[in-house]
Amino acid sequence: MCFVQEEKLKDKPGYEHLNEPLHVLVEAEFPEDIMNARLDHAVTILESLLKPVDESFDNYKKQQLRELALLNGTLREESPSMSSPSMSPSMSPFNNAGMKRAKTGR
Known part of the structure; x- marks a missing residue:
């Protein structure tokens, strides 16, 4: 906020x-x-x-925005700048096979 x-x-x-x-x-x-x-x-x-971190180096924010786009279905093809190992989708808690998404009734 x-x-x-x-x-x-x-x-x-x-x-x-x-x-x-x-x-x-x-x-x-x-x-x-x-x-x-x-x-x-x-x-x-x-x-x-x-x-405060320069936004170009803010990997936490980049990863959160990437995950939000993934959840919203608006994730675009990755650019070369986002393909670094620190941004690996496997690091995301949302990609854990043991985690289930809540049912939304849709």
């Missing part, structure tokens, strides 16, 4: 969370040393995902 939309929705019922600072709740039942190591690793990953 873009910032302008967030500002418009902030005071409406159901959007109270937009007034809160960004946060993550983590619950775990591990020994403290293991939990701290895993939390440190998670913080590193989350911080890297929250840093």
